[in-house]
Amino acid sequence: MSWPVTAADLTALGQSIVADSAGEITSFDVAYDELNLTAPLGRIVQALTHLRDHPACRFEVLIDLTAVDYPDRAKRFDVVYHLLSMSLNQRIRIRVETDEDTP
Known part of the structure; x- marks a missing residue:
């Protein structure tokens, strides 16, 4: 990705991450020039590991x-x-979203 990063760059990265994550990351949006991802509560460790280890x-x-x-x-x-x-x-x-009773 070249600098400065554009909304189109972030959108392409978000699409790639969601497609490659095998359900560990379920959605994304770009707001205020930042990429925001959403993961299911039970898969946050796998999602973070994917984001760390994927080339x-x-x-x-x-x-x-x-x-x-x-x-x-x-x-x-x-x-x-x-x-x-x-x-x-x-x-x-x-x-990740959670309620009052789910750690």
Whole structure:
């Protein structure tokens, strides 16, 4: 990917990641010039491993782990991981949704 990264570049990367992940990453969107991925709760470890180990990704640094509370939703919490690929100079965000009872 050349710098600066465009929305089209991020869209192409998101499509590639979802297609190559065997269901570990289910969807993506591009917002505010950032790629946002969504993973099923039970497969977050596999999704993060894929993003670290796949040659097109190489997101080897966990920058931040946080959570967001949406009290009006049934699955009210998003657990959000911010990742960095130093070799590609690219950042992404991946999230999973969960409820109050599911760790």
